[in-house]
Amino acid sequence: MSIINEIFSYTFLSRAFLVGILVSLSASLIGVSLVLRRFSMIGDGLSHVGFGALGVASLFALSPMAVTLPVVVLAALFLLNLSKKSKGGDGSIALISSGSLAIGVLAVSLGGVNTDLNAYLFGSILAVSKSDAYISIVLSAFTLFSYVIFYHQIYITTFDPAFSKATGIKTERYTLLLSLLTAMIVVIGMRILGSLLISSLIIFPAMTAMKVARSYRNVTIISALESVIAFAIGFIISYACSLPTGASIVAVHIVFYIVAFVYSELRMRARKKLL
Numbered sequence: 539m540s541i542i543n544e545i546f547s548y549t550f551l552s553r554a555f556l557v558g559i560l561v562s563l564s565a566s567l568i569g570v571s572l573v574l575r576r577f578s579m580i581g582d583g584l585s586h587v588g589f590g591a592l593g594v595a596s597l598f599a600l601s602p603m604a605v606t607l608p609v610v611v612l613a614a615l616f617l618l619n620l621s622k623k624s625k626g627g628d629g630s631i632a633l634i635s636s637g638s639l640a641i642g643v644l645a646v647s648l649g650g651v652n653t654d655l656n657a658y659l660f661g662s663i664l665a666v667s668k669s670d671a672y673i674s675i676v677l678s679a680f681t682l683f684s685y686v687i688f689y690h691q692i693y694i695t696t697f698d699p700a701f702s703k704a705t706g707i708k709t710e711r712y713t714l715l716l717s718l719l720t721a722m723i724v725v726i727g728m729r730i731l732g733s734l735l736i737s738s739l740i741i742f743p744a745m746t747a748m749k750v751a752r753s754y755r756n757v758t759i760i761s762a763l764e765s766v767i768a769f770a771i772g773f774i775i776s777y778a779c780s781l782p783t784g785a786s787i788v789a790v791h792i793v794f795y796i797v798a799f800v801y802s803e804l805r806m807r808a809r810k811k812l813l
C-alpha cells in the first residue's frame with residue numbers, strides 16, 4: 539500500500555496510470571473483435587505504421603498527433619479490407635509493417651536523434667504530458683462509448699457478416715468504425731507501451747479470455763478485467779523494481795495467459811475423464 543500511495547502522490551504517475559487504464563480497457567474490447575475476425579496482427583502492423591508517421595512528422599517538424607492519427611486510420615482501413623479480401627493478407631501486413639518501421643528509422647536518422655521518438659518506440663511513462671493525457675482520455679472515452687452503443691452490431695458483424703448484411707446491417711460501416719477505433723488506440727497507446735509493444739494490449743487480453751470463457755459476452759468481460767488488472771500490476775511492479783513499464787505490463791499479460799492456458803488444459807482433461 540505504501541508503494542501505491544507513493545505512486546499516486548506524483549501527478550505525472552497518476553496521469554499516466556489513468557491513461558494506461560483507459561487505453562488498456564479500450565484495447566481489450568477492440569481486441570476481442572479483431573482476434574475473432576483473425577485481424578489480430580493488424581495492431582502490430584499499425585503500430586509500426588505509427589512509428590513511420592512519427593519519424594516523418596519529426597523530419598518535417600510537424601505535429602506528431604496531427605500526422606500520425608490520420609495516417610494510421612488510413613492504414614487501418616487499408617489493412618482490414620486487404621485482410622478481408624486477400625488470402626495473402628498476413629504477408630501484406632508484414633511488408634507494410636517492416637517497411638513503415640524502416641521509413642521511421644530513416645526519417646529519425648535524417649532528422650537527428652530525437653528522444654521523444656525513442657519514447658514512442660519503446661514507451662515511457664514520462665512521455666505522457668498533460669496534452670497527451672487529455673487527448674488520450676477523450677479518444678478512449680469515445681472508443682468505450684462507441685463500443686457500448688454499437689455492441690450488438692459489432693457482435694453480429696464479428697461472427698456472421700453475411701447474416702448481418704441480410705438483416706440490413708451495413709458491415710462496411712462497422713468495419714470502418716473498427717478501423718477508426720483500432721487506429722486511435724494504437725496511436726494513444728504508443729506513449730505508454732511504445733510502438734513495439736502496443737499490439738500486446740490488443741491481443742493478450744482477448745486470447746487469455748478465450749481460454750477461460752465460451753460466450754462472446756463473457757470473453758469481453760474477462761478480457762476487460764484482465765487488461766485493467768494486468769496494467770495495474772505491471773505499472774506497480776515497474777515502479778517498485780525500476781523496470782521498463784511497457785515490458786513489465788506485457789510480462790504480466792504473459793503470466794495471465796499461461797495461467798489461463800493451464801486452466802483450460804486441466805478443464806479439458808477433466809471433461810474427457812468424465813466422458
